[in-house]
Every structure is written in structure tokens, then in C-alpha cells.
Amino acid sequence: MTEPSRPDRPIRCFAMKVCYDGTDFHGWQRQVGYRTVQGAIEEVLARITREEIVTEASGRTDAGVHALGQVVGFRTSSRMDTNDLRRALNALLPDDVRVLEARIAPDDFHPTLDSLGKRYRYVIDNAPIGDPFRRRTCWHIRGPLDEGAMRRAGQALVGTHDFRSFETDWPNRKTSIRTIFDLTVERSGTLVIIEVEADGFLYNMVRCIAGTLAQVGHGRRLEPWVGAVLRAQARVEAGPTAPPQGLALLSVRYPWWGPEME
């Protein structure tokens, strides 16, 4: 990551667990003229540290996508303590983004490259009438979904596969091979909750999976179809990309920090 501007002081690497409601952000990545999570955090960090700080996240989230446990890293010569840093950020950040925790990370920490795995959640509001209070965090599907069929169908995706059928073409990747460790589909009242944990994700992968499993949930496709889509290795075979607001990055795992260690 970028070096801070005062190399006369010892440099430390901070890692922060960050939560945000993505609705009113233009995604994670800094963009001139747009309100982004990275832009909001870097602006406040500059005020706190009086350095020009460049942050890195475990991965970008698109406009409208949320995070409950995004991990953000940066390097600074500021001598601030982790708790003071967290408090100062939360005092100055807008209230749709909060720093849940800050830690000193290993010197060579890189949130994207060091990640061992990430877990995403996709939530569908499956009530006959969409809940106004869930419209920012759910995909509303009126017709009843069979979550058991979705769960069974989704198991075809668990394991190491070429997931190009579930990747939006742009940007192209060197490889589309990823390993899904876990894929669950649960109903909680009117909500259908899909969770996917993998060593890495392709662009729009969870939203493509959610849109594909919804086809099975509707009964428009049979359970074995999902495995056939995977084997076809062609995006046109899969279901539509589900809308962004249902998606949230839950957690990121590192050798030295992750959900297992809490």
C-alpha cells in the first residue's frame, strides 16, 4: 500500500473492520464527484492524521451493496492508538458508515491480496407485499420461493469450479476458478437468506448465483439446472443478476484475523 508522507516517523499498518449502508454511496471505490465509502474514509483519515492516506479494502463493493464487516487497511506514521482512531473516525464519518474495530496489522498487510476467504449474504424479501423498511437491503420477490429447492440446487456450486457462468464479463479475469466452501439458503419468516463463503469472488458472482437460485425457487427451473449452468461455462445460461441492494459483505478472513478468531 501507499507510503505515508512523513517517513521520518515509524510507519504502522492499521486494519479496520467497517460497516456501511451502501444505499447512498456510489460503491466503495473513490471517484471524483461521487460520494463513495473510500472517499469518505480517506477524507476523515486525512483530517485525523494530517497525512494523505490511501486505503485498500478486501474488495470493492458496487453502488448499493452493503458491508457488515468490510476490512480496510492503510499505512500511517500517526502515533494514534487503535481505540482513539476508531472513535475519531466514528465522530467525523457520516452515520451510514461506522468503524467497528481497528487493529495494528502486520507490516506487509494487504487487505485484498492476503484474504483467505470472504462471506457474502444475499437477502430476498419474499413477502406478498414488499416491506418499505427492507427495500434498501432486500430484493423483493412477491411470488413464494421454495428455499429448500434453492438450498439443494446450490450445493452443485460448492467446491472448486470454473465459475465463469456466474461472472459478469467485465472486467475479465485471468482465471474464473474459485472455491466455494459453503453455500446456505435459509428462510427466516418472509426473508430468504443466501450466504456464500469462498476463497474469492468474481465480479457480480453472488448476485448471479442469487438470480439463478431464484429461478429454481420460483419453480421456473429444476434443481439440476444449476449444475448444468456451472458446467456450461457461459454467462448466458445462468439466471439474471440479482439487484445490488440485497447483497452485503459479511466478513473477511486473514491468517491473523477473522471470524474464527473472535
Place this chain on the structure above:
Amino acid sequence: MTEPSRPDRPIRCFAMKVCYDGTDFHGWQRQVGYRTVQGAIEEVLARITREEIVTEASGRTDAGVHALGQVVGFRTSSRMDTNDLRRALNALLPDDVRVLEARIAPDDFHPTLDSLGKRYRYVIDNAPIGDPFRRRTCWHIRGPLDEGAMRRAGQALVGTHDFRSFETDWPNRKTSIRTIFDLTVERSGTLVIIEVEADGFLYNMVRCIAGTLAQVGHGRRLEPWVGAVLRAQARVEAGPTAPPQGLALLSVRYPWWGPEME
């Protein structure tokens, strides 16, 4: 309520149970140049019925205040069936307001005047770090609240009293006497949930009660103070008015329609 424009057809009175996220509305009441719930509903009703419809609600809600079961009435000569009306409204309304149910009401129905009682909920997010996903529906109070003390203190308000200590002066009322049937304070994880049911409410009454009980929850005031505030009959004695976003109108009761009958 206002008569529809086609008196040649029989006129019926409809009652609807309406849910809205009040964040992006300038309150219930129609106001030129502002986005209001009444304005949104009347605009869609005019398109559906081709009549100029005037609605009445059980009561106004302020900007930022929500409703889970607001009751809205109107008169029309439209022959539409209640289910078709609900579906047509939900198809055309913005997704932060939904019609949960529509019924034919008694001919002389008036949502404000006929109400036997209403129930409001006020929610406090009492986590050390405010949840970005709850900022639109909760009042964030960082310091730990003693919800047991709030519950006990609040019982002084149950019964028939002059509640002018809990009324924002404007608009003045003929009488400030109301009857609170039930006042509960419960903790659910990091949330502290206050519910108040009464035969009627003064302006800002629930928000004044929430702000007052929070003083007790903080330990800044002792439990008997709430009764003393009530007896003082002076607004200056009570706590601050809690912010609007924590407040939601839960339900309204009528002789022929209410939560008890469901």
C-alpha cells in the same frame, strides 16, 4: 370527508392500512412542493379512480416518523374491489409506502374522529457504535440505558392524566387530558423499545415521553421524577423531545377494525 366528484354513482368509503418509511417524506400531510405520504397516495388514487380524492388519516405523522399500520380513509364512487384497489396502489406508489390492506368502511367513517386508540413504538439503538442500518429507524444513544428503571418510571404515566408536560406547545389543544392504557419498555439485544397505547396523543407526546424516560435510563434522573414531571404540568420540566426517526405508528383501533380483531 370530502365527497367525490361523481355523485351519480353510489359512494363508498374505503379504509386502508398503510405502512411507510417516513425518512424521505415530509410527513403525512399534503404540502405544495414537498414529498408527503398523503400527496403520494392521493396522486395515485386520482390516477386509479379518475376522481379527485381527498384522504384522511388517523393522525398526522411528522417528517421522519414512520408508520406500520396508519389507517387512511377516503370516499369514492369508483366500483373497484378492495383487493384490486390495494394491488393497483402498490403497483403505482413509490416503494417506501405500501398499502397492506383495504376494506369497505362504514359510510360515516372518519379515521381521526372514530379512533378508539392508537399504539406507537419508539426505538432506541443503545449499542456503543450506532448501527448504520438502524440510523433511519432508531435514536442512537451510546451510553448504556437501564431499561428496567425506564419501565418502572413510565408506569406513573399510565391512566388518565393531563399530559401537558409532554406536549409541544404548538398547536394548542382544547384539553391535554388523555388516557394511556399501556406503556412498556423492553430490551431486545442492543435495542430499547418503548411502546405507548392511548386513546389519543398530544403533539410530540411519545417523543417527549421517550426523551424523558431516556433521562431516567441514563441515571441522570431518578424514577419518581417522571411522576413529578407529569404533576408539574409544564413542558420545561420534562426531558428533551426525542428525534423523529425512532418513532412509528403501530396500529389504530376502531369499533369495527383493530388489532384485536385480526
